[in-house]
Amino acid sequence: MKIEAIDIVGLGALGVMYADFFTEKLGKDRVRVLADGARIRRYGEKPVTFNGKVCDFAYRDAAMESRPAQLLLFAVKYGALEAAMEEVAHLVDEHTVLLSVLNGIRSEEDLGRRFGPEKVVHCIAQKMDALKQGNEARCTNKGELAVGILDGGLAENLERVTSFFEETGFAYTCPEDMRHAMWSKLLCNVGVNQTVALCGGTYGSVQQEGEMRELMKDAMHEVILVANREGVALTEADLEQWVGIIDTLNPDGEPSMRQDTKAGRTTEIGLFAGTICRLGRQHGIPTPVNDMFLEKIC
Numbered sequence: 001m002k003i004e005a006i007d008i009v010g011l012g013a014l015g016v017m018y019a020d021f022f023t024e025k026l027g028k029d030r031v032r033v034l035a036d037g038a039r040i041r042r043y044g045e046k047p048v049t050f051n052g053k054v055c056d057f058a059y060r061d062a063a064m065e066s067r068p069a070q071l072l073l074f075a076v077k078y079g080a081l082e083a084a085m086e087e088v089a090h091l092v093d094e095h096t097v098l099l100s101v102l103n104g105i106r107s108e109e110d111l112g113r114r115f116g117p118e119k120v121v122h123c124i125a126q127k128m129d130a131l132k133q134g135n136e137a138r139c140t141n142k143g144e145l146a147v148g149i150l151d152g153g154l155a156e157n158l159e160r161v162t163s164f165f166e167e168t169g170f171a172y173t174c175p176e177d178m179r180h181a182m183w184s185k186l187l188c189n190v191g192v193n194q195t196v197a198l199c200g201g202t203y204g205s206v207q208q209e210g211e212m213r214e215l216m217k218d219a220m221h222e223v224i225l226v227a228n229r230e231g232v233a234l235t236e237a238d239l240e241q242w243v244g245i246i247d248t249l250n251p252d253g254e255p256s257m258r259q260d261t262k263a264g265r266t267t268e269i270g271l272f273a274g275t276i277c278r279l280g281r282q283h284g285i286p287t288p289v290n291d292m293f294l295e296k297i298c
Helices: 013-026 037-045 078-091 107-115 155-168 178-199 211-229 236-246 256-263 273-283 288-296
Strands: 006-009 031-035 059-061 071-074 097-100 122-126 131-133 136-138 144-148
Touching (some): 013 131, 013 155, 031 037, 071 078, 071 155, 078 107, 122 178, 131 256, 144 178, 178 236, 178 288, 211 236, 211 273, 211 288, 273 288
Parallel strands (some): 006 071, 031 059
Antiparallel strands (some): 122 144, 131 136
């Protein structure tokens, strides 16, 4: 079954960016932004903007919708994922494909347990600089999605997603080893997101030699050790590649976790340090840097 429409749950920076892109490409009839009635009313009172433009999205109260979703993209924070899944569960049928642009390596597992792993196409949002303050989202580089399937996934569903992306001109890539790619992105997030959040700085805080840069690398080395025990062949070369990418970012920019700490929001520390510390304990691997992050970042 060809994918001709997309539904989006969550209007953080990425949700707004994707809703804007697909609405412009497909029109409002083929892009639903699903939420509850109260949230939709708030969007009406204080409109969402993207790069200074008021967004004209097709907001739909999920509870009132009945048309099954073809491609359902989750862009909520991890703490809201369980509630979001239940809010749209009645819109998932045998043809629905699920994508998650959440950080970490756990959301696809959660979606698979709830709806079946065959419906999930694994996904990594990468190379974008989207941020959101209040109802205002901005982005100069929209990046791309890396997509693939792991155990239980269907090649047919991956092909449906990539065909949809091709037809809409959406940027994507298909890594040869999706599990390695997901752990590699976690390697980056564990290092730069947490270090910048802890020091209250910007990307510039870790782009020059010094304590913060070394702390970032130490956290990333713990990820490599844990990943190797999990059967994922992360290496020093992966670390150096990410450090090189981090060094090219706008020095005044901020990762998502720093944006959360500035706004007083609950962070995704559990997805980053929490995952590494938990798996470290299972494998008997010390993770002192990530233990410290887990203790100091809320």
